[in-house]
Amino acid sequence: MGNNISLLLVVIPLIAAPVVAVLPRGRLPWAVALLVTSLCAVLAGMQLWAVLYDGVISYELGGWAPPWGIEYRIDAVNAFVALIVAAIAAITLPYALLSVEQEIPEEKIPLFYSALLLCLTGLLGITQTGDIFNVFVFLEISALSSYALISLGRERQALTSAYQYLIMGTIGATFFLIGVGLIYSQTGTLNMQDMATILPGVAHLKTVDTGFAFIMIGIALKLALFPLHLWLPNAYTYAPSVVTVFLAATATKVAVYVMLRILFTVFPHSFALATPAEELFIMAGIASIIVASTYAIYQVDVKKLLAYSSVAQIGYMALGIGFASATGVTAALIHLFNHALMKGALFMAVGAIIYRIGACRMDQIHGLGRAMPWTFGAIVIGGLSLIGVPGTAGFISKWYLVSAALEQEAWISVAVILFGSLLAVVYMGKLIEALYFKPATDSEKEVTEAPLLLLAPTWVLVFANIYFGLDTNLTVGLAETAAATLGVVNP
Amino acid sequence: MKPNLILHVVAKFLIPLIILFALYVQFHGDFGPGGGFQAGVIFSAALILYSLVFGLDAAEQIIPPQWLRILAALGVVIYAGVGVITLLLGGNYLDYSLLGSSQIAGQHLGILLVELGVGITVAAVMLIIFFAFAGRGRT
């Protein structure tokens, strides 16, 4: 049964999704989804445990041996990312109950949870599979369900942002497909492990170069790497609160994983070094930290502010990947985990504000911090973590990122990372000022604290931010193991 | 809508043939080209032709939309259920060989069931999409 864990992680939400879709209205769909996500989180934890102690898990679907059949191949990297995705889903679901009942029309609630579970299936599938075409299929499963989820937002802009995301996401996925096709034509295999053994022999061919470029651009679109990030701010802003929490904490993270897997496992290291990919990552990272953080300062919508901040955070991860050293990749993986925690907490807290007042523009939330102290506290601590204050999780990722940059004597990158933190101080400061120091307008006098069901998951993530800022053994240890699995070494 | 005699007669003549062909593609899929995807689309084409000629209301009386939703879910469950059965029989997910007395019989049965699930879901989903677009703004 041991090996079946990796398979059940994908199959359980896959079976649950259609079942939830036909359940009667009421709270039953939510209860089933909660059960399924919690089960997935437990399974993902067990899987990580099994990988760390017994080594790589390989599962042959249908009993067909790889490289002919589809293989689920799990090492420390995927197990780590799968745990992040499953755990965030499990924390989001308790939060979802009230928020979804308020924001989604009643007759659509079963379909909403069905789409959420499909999205989870896709994201977990990407992390589990060892077959590159299967990655494309799961990528599209998660993407299609997230377009549908985003379009369920209350304002009509939700429709246009979902459309925009659909066009860009499909172009990205199709680019990925072109790249896979070109590489398949030269290697004759779709199994990523098998590809890795064949590619060094054909790496000199122009077709492989072209395929590599197509795949990188395709994933960069899915990843919202600057300047391909245009879909992200609108999509996160107008999506229902729960969807924003879930996508912000998981979808881009999984895209980072695909990027790492292809750069370091599928292609030989010398190949990526010979292309300008690394320099491009560093340049895109620097640009996104500066530009997106600056944009964040000027936003009037709180969700859009945080969305632009997400683009900036993706820039940090891109920097880590661009250094292509063990420390750099470790930093990217740590930030991947920590960013899921902090953005999860922040978007949940903003969702609680939306639950109470129905909006989150800067001028509508004046003085709310005093009426909703716990929500405000979550925003403050989440914000500190985003800035990278010592004692929070954000500090750890910044610390590793700066050390990776120092190792390579990349002074500009060091300066940009620190400057990015300063910009984060400005935009989070603006938010906190509006919430706490601006005088409240009359109409919002009767606002009370958010219900416990919204606060509890938020504070679980807030405490995780503090805990992983103080006890770094777990995250850093895992990220280092994962980076070693990818085979990156310090130059 | 004014009934058109030629369309009615031709449709009545064609629809059984289309459905028959869909079933052929569905169940012959393990010997030659074919399978659930194609069969599902052909099958739904028959019903879409019916609703184009006889009107949406008549088509919805044949297959109520609530059924379609259940059928679409059922297909996925059949597909995934076959996988789970093979798991319970002690094999890998979708390892059909365990389903029958011999390996070939098992593979045969397995692919037939999985394609049946695929066919049901594809047919139901195509009809759901058609009804959703055609029925929009009607009431």
Add this chain to the structure above:
Amino acid sequence: MDFFVGHYNYWVVIFLMLVGLYTVISRGNLIKKIIGLNIFQVSVFFLYISMGTVEGGAAPIIAEGVKLYSNPLPHVLILTAIVVGVATTALALALVVRIKESYGTIEEDEIHDLDHSL
């Protein structure tokens, strides 16, 4: 000359790919964008399918006297990609219907004038 004629399938693919992508980028009408997206996707389907052809190869069904088969794998992959494409198109069209209902237009610039969202 051989370079052009021998790779004719690639020229078709490249032409379609660029037509599709250009349509998506240049058209302001949301439906035309979807059409462009479809052309773009179909070009990739062609790329895969033409790649799987083996000259003189028969359809990949075991039969007596047939030695050379085409590679069936790209076809299977593209069957999946077509299904993904159908789902994407259906979803995109559904979104356009709802955009039309709430904005009253499907022209990008008019929507932008209404609330700066596209």
